[in-house]
Amino acid sequence: NLLRKVIKLHFPIVKPGGFLAINIADILCFKDDTMPKIMAENISRRKINLTKEDILKVVQQHPDWNRYKLAEHFGCSEQTIDRRLNGNNIRGGKYQSQTRVYLVGNLIEKAATDAGFYLYDRRIWVKDAAWENSRWHTISYRSVDESEYIYIFWKPGITKVDRSRLTKQEWVNWGSRGVWEIPSVRSNSDHDSKFPVELPRRAIKLFTEPDEIVLDCFIGSGTTALAALSEGRRYIGIDKEKRSVEIATEAVKSFNTYEKEPEQMDLLIRELEAGYEINKRRQV
Numbered sequence: 001n002l003l004r005k006v007i008k009l010h011f012p013i014v015k016p017g018g019f020l021a022i023n024i025a026d027i028l029c030f031k032d033d034t035m036p037k038i039m040a041e042n043i044s045r046r047k048i049n050l051t052k053e054d055i056l057k058v059v060q061q062h063p064d065w066n067r068y069k070l071a072e073h074f075g076c077s078e079q080t081i082d083r084r085l086n087g088n089n090i091r092g093g094k095y096q097s098q099t100r101v102y103l104v105g106n107l108i109e110k111a112a113t114d115a116g117f118y119l120y121d122r123r124i125w126v127k128d129a130a131w132e133n134s135r136w137h138t139i140s141y142r143s144v145d146e147s148e149y150i151y152i153f154w155k156p157g158i159t160k161v162d163r164s165r166l167t168k169q170e171w172v173n174w175g176s177r178g179v180w181e182i183p184s185v186r187s188n189s190d191h192d193s194k195f196p197v198e199l200p201r202r203a204i205k206l207f208t209e210p211d212e213i214v215l216d217c218f219i220g221s222g223t224t225a226l227a228a229l230s231e232g233r234r235y236i237g238i239d240k241e242k243r244s245v246e247i248a249t250e251a252v253k254s255f256n257t258y259e260k261e262p263e264q265m266d267l268l269i270r271e272l273e274a275g276y277e278i279n280k281r282r283q284v
Contacts, residue, residue, distance in 0.1 A: 004111040016157020019207045029099040117153035128184040201227035222248025
């Protein structure tokens with residue numbers, strides 16, 4: 001719902017012929033009480049040689065025993081008894097709703113279409129495998145998360161196509177390529193959703209002209225701001241979290257390209273702070 005609202009609010013402020021870029025993971029999970037429990041017998045991770053049949057034999061002899069009594073009898077945990085009888089619940093848990101997995105493409109496209117945008121292009125960002133955030137891969141056949149999508153939406157109007165924005169080698173390497181292989185950031189120490197500068201830099205260089213304005217409604221750590229500045233674009237960043245604006249402001253201040261242009265730097269800082277204040281007033 002948040003993203004749908006954000007997309008709708010962008011339509012009147014994106015210039016005709018301009019673009020809206022959305023970087024998002026391939027799938028999303030939503031709680032669903034009607035979702036059946038997903039069963040999995042993870043044979044390779046068993047620490048005790050106990051089968052469902054072993055437990056059922058004892059249950060026949062002692063039908064009044066609960067999981068805790070059965071666990072005491074077999075010398076294991078009650079969770080082990082539950083897993084042997086019911087399988088591993090690999091989405092959700094014993095006390096939580098199951099999660100239904102959805103592909104995001106159709107959700108994003110519908111929200112953009114309803115707002116008045118048209119799907120223009122799609123790129124795939126191949127990043128480092130996110131082992132830490134894909135722990136389900138050890139108890140299922142699912143793959144780890146190692147790609148995201150960049151959806152490009154167009155607002156009706158005249159779009160200037162200037163092939164000179166990119167060098168011939170850039171067109172060969174990534175400008176005309178549907179898959180972008182860019183390593184993930186090495187550390188998220190200052191912000192938990194950090195991404196490499198190269199990702200927004202490519203999109204900005206490809207879909208905007210020099211000195212045009214790049215609007216970022218989720219400023220985060222300021223990565224998009226740095227990318228915009230590196231390509232000679234103006235930038236407006238907004239975030240509901242004051243800490244994010246502060247982190248982004250510090251990142252911009254340390255950007256070497258603009259150290260000798262204080263007037264442009266002051267303007268950018270004011271835009272960052274104004275974006276936060278505008279959002280704050282809207283919340284009130």
